[in-house]
Amino acid sequence: MINVRLEPHTSGRSQAVAAKRLAAGSLIVSCDALTTVLLPQEKGQRCDACHTKSPGLQKCSGCAAYFYCSTKCQNIQWQAHHKRICKRFNKYTSSLGFQALAPHEKLDALLLSHLVAQLDGADSAVNDPLNSILSLLPGPSNLPTPQIAYSSPRITVSEVKDWYAKFGNNNFVIHSHLTTFGHGIFPLASRLFNHSCLPNAAAKYILSPSSLPKMEVVALRDISPEEEICLTYLDPALLQTRQQIFQLTYGFECRCTSCLFFEKVGPIPGPPTDPGQRDGLSVQLLQFMKDTPHDGMSLGSATFPSNLLPIFHESYITDVAEIFRNASHDGPYAVALSSGKTLLALYRLIYPPNYPQIGMHLLELAKTSWNRIVSENMDASAERVMKAECRMYLNEAKGILQILGPEGNEDGPLVEIKVLESVLEEP
Numbered sequence: 001m002i003n004v005r006l007e008p009h010t011s012g013r014s015q016a017v018a019a020k021r022l023a024a025g026s027l028i029v030s031c032d033a034l035t036t037v038l039l040p041q042e043k044g045q046r047c048d049a050c051h052t053k054s055p056g057l058q059k060c061s062g063c064a065a066y067f068y069c070s071t072k073c074q075n076i077q078w079q080a081h082h083k084r085i086c087k088r089f090n091k092y093t094s095s096l097g098f099q100a101l102a103p104h105e106k107l108d109a110l111l112l113s114h115l116v117a118q119l120d121g122a123d124s125a126v127n128d129p130l131n132s133i134l135s136l137l138p139g140p141s142n143l144p145t146p147q148i149a150y151s152s153p154r155i156t157v158s159e160v161k162d163w164y165a166k167f168g169n170n171n172f173v174i175h176s177h178l179t180t181f182g183h184g185i186f187p188l189a190s191r192l193f194n195h196s197c198l199p200n201a202a203a204k205y206i207l208s209p210s211s212l213p214k215m216e217v218v219a220l221r222d223i224s225p226e227e228e229i230c231l232t233y234l235d236p237a238l239l240q241t242r243q244q245i246f247q248l249t250y251g252f253e254c255r256c257t258s259c260l261f262f263e264k265v266g267p268i269p270g271p272p273t274d275p276g277q278r279d280g281l282s283v284q285l286l287q288f289m290k291d292t293p294h295d296g297m298s299l300g301s302a303t304f305p306s307n308l309l310p311i312f313h314e315s316y317i318t319d320v321a322e323i324f325r326n327a328s329h330d331g332p333y334a335v336a337l338s339s340g341k342t343l344l345a346l347y348r349l350i351y352p353p354n355y356p357q358i359g360m361h362l363l364e365l366a367k368t369s370w371n372r373i374v375s376e377n378m379d380a381s382a383e384r385v386m387k388a389e390c391r392m393y394l395n396e397a398k399g400i401l402q403i404l405g406p407e408g409n410e411d412g413p414l415v416e417i418k419v420l421e422s423v424l425e426e427p
């Protein structure tokens with residue numbers, strides 16, 4: 001690892017610090033998946049081994065429950081764990097024990113089954129995968145270990161329990177363009193990165209046929225030598241609930257700039273229910289951001305107007321996001337753009353600069369502006385103004401999403417940006 005180094009941390013055992021200056025957009029570290037599992041709705045859509053999307057997947061002829069894009073992928077997974085699970089898989093998934101599990105427990109049980117079958121087959125003389133799992137911190141909760149599809153006399157119940165204890169604290173969701181499609185164990189990333197609600201790095205997933213998915217950790221902004229590199233463990237927009245989740249799931253208290261700000265301001269008042277007052281709140285927020293542009297990083301260093309605090313209520317963010325989502329595809333586009341601008345201001349205050357969520361939202365705003373142009377009968381000057389707005393959103397989206405770079409499925413925001421750029425250039 002030439003870019004990061006582990007050092008002691010005041011409360012989190014260790015921390016990854018930059019070994020040198022890392023420019024925004026640079027690859028910090030690439031991490032192999034130890035094992036992964038697809039969400040149920042992705043089964044048959046993506047290859048179970050490499051997770052690329054492919055129309056003509058071949059079913060495993062043994063269990064008919066795993067799907068592959070090539071013989072190579074099937075062989076990779078067969079050798080890794082499937083040859084030990086295949087025959088037992090359907091009996092296991094139809095068992096009452098498995099059926100009684102909640103959806104997230106089922107995923108954990110499948111991931112644990114993969115892990116145990118994989119570690120049983122690993123070469124004990126050079127057992128890197130086992131050592132990497134053993135090096136991780138267990139989570140604070142002691143949940144009962146689910147029954148798994150595979151057991152072996154070489155692996156004891158207490159070993160399985162020990163590995164499962166690391167799950168809550170360490171597993172990652174795997175996503176493509178911010179949409180989750182699976183869960184996975186990436187031991188190096190777990191060992192290295194602590195959490196911040198204002199992270200300076202982000203994880204993306206590289207999918208390519210015939211290889212297991214890789215996690216790449218990318219710098220979101222310039223990072224100075226010795227600065228701690230953090231990822232975010234959950235969506236920082238969970239403003240009122242995140243501390244509780246950190247405590248229960250990970251056993252720590254977040255002391256980032258954003259969390260210290262919310263500790264200082266105390267309980268967030270609920271937003272007004274009156275539609276006129278809610279519109280007024282949004283107008284005040286946009287005016288505030290115009291007069292004194294802020295981002296998540298600067299929240300702690302300024303006095304924030306107390307009349308605006310209700311914008312940080314989770315219910316307000318959820319409502320604004322829903323209004324935008326509903327109106328941005330089929331209209332009314334004026335409503336979508338108005339709620340979309342409010343949501344952009346909220347994202348800028350909650351997330352750090354260049355956070356991918358902001359880039360994706362800017363792209364949605366550009367697409368909504370374009371939909372408005374083509375669906376409304378505007379005069380030439382209104383169209384010019386709208387096109388300029390569309391270009392502005394698009395340029396900013398491009399700047400942010402290029403920092404993250406290509407990731408996930410082949411299609412995606414960078415491709416969409418190119419298409420919209422070319423239609424905007426047409427006379």
Ligand SMILES: C[S@@+](CC[C@H](N)C(=O)[O-])C[C@H]1O[C@@H](n2cnc3c(N)ncnc32)[C@H](O)[C@@H]1O
Nearest residue numbers: 011012013014169190191192193194195250252
């Ligand atoms: C995935 S591990 C991160 C790597 C960990 N520091 C290590 O040494 O293995 C997650 C655990 O790290 C610690 N941790 C992560 N972020 C933290 C933070 N912001 N403050 C305090 N502890 C943190 C907690 O113990 C958490 O359960």
